[in-house]
Amino acid sequence: MYWGRVAARMPCSLRFYDANDDHLAFPGSSSWLPDYLSRYLERCGLVFSVSPELTARLPIPSTVRCVELGNGVEYDHFATPLPDAPPELAAFAAEGGPLLGYAGAMDWIDTELLQETAAAYPHSRIALLGPAYDRTWQDRNRALLELPNVHWFGRIDYRELPAWVQRFDLALMPLLRDPLKRASHPNKLYEYAAAGVPVLAIEYCSALGAARGVIHIAGTPGEFVVMVPEALRDVRRAERQAFAREHSWDALAARMQSELLRASEREAG
Known part of the structure; x- marks a missing residue:
């Protein structure tokens, strides 16, 4: 432009x-x-x-x-199994509980929703991967980042990202429901699906509709929180990867x- x-x-x-x-x-x-x-x-x-x-x-x-x-999505990049987990992520996951993860810009996530999720499942681990473009983001979200079961790993190199995402027990899409995000079409949806991991998203854009058969979609923040156990049990790996391949x-x-x-x-x- x-x-x-x-x-x-x-x-x-x-x-x-x-x-x-x-x-x-x-x-x-x-x-x-x-x-x-x-x-x-x-x-x-x-x-x-x-x-x-x-x-x-x-x-x-x-x-x-x-x-x-x-x-x-670069399908093969995310779908090809990688045997070795990143040491930092492995150490965090070893603290116990299912590993919930988000990969993307920190600026777009609903941090209040993540706080509620972390509080509801204190024995889980929430890994945040990605940069914060707003330099004030970290200071503004101390309440989230200081929770014992949440860790922000910062920006992950694209070449290494599949090794991280493939370790998620559940991939999260807790995006803000604002005008900017409603007009978006998230490629992280297809990256998660290509990796084969279960996905839980809040309904923030129309693009999610086509994925209803392979991911879990919550209509409200409250639904998002209570749907975590159900989403963790999702075994439709092959269906998710087939969906990602189409995109x-x-x-x-x-x-x-x-x-x-x-x-x-x-x-x-």
Whole structure:
């Protein structure tokens, strides 16, 4: 979007836009960005979007084709079993109880919900993997991070992430239910599913609907907390991995390539 005005003027055979997040809703977005985005979209021949909610927020001209691709996963990277657990995680898990885990940006999680979950299951372990982009996040969430059964490991290198996620007894998606997240389509859903681990999510975006047959979805924070034991017993590993494979980056790239070729042909007349 920062180059929208310039890109709209550059000569080319086809312009397209890949909308993978509601960037205009990010904190600190410049006031001039909407105009830059609109100018670029007016010159596009094709738009890709991750969700119907995001599509509705974009100023896409009625003449421009929009394809909702969703999000994806590097399937083999997460599905290939890794025999060795990361030592730090193994030491934390050895303290006892089921290992519940979250992998993603700390800024997007409902920390109050995680506190309630940790308090309800004091013999469990909750591992938090990922960065906090807001420098004040750690200080603002001391109450969560000081709980004895919660540990924030910080950013994990993508190459190493499957070894961590595969050790979860239950993967959590306790995301904030705000306008920014409602327009999202979480690739962590497919990363968890590819790893084969059970998944418990709070219903915060429409993308979760397609996964109802392989994950557990809570409608409220209270439901999320009480559903932990049921979700831990979920043995639909093969079904989850089959679902994730359907959303591999290879599958999405093939569809995107097909759409781009057709759009190029239309532009060429």
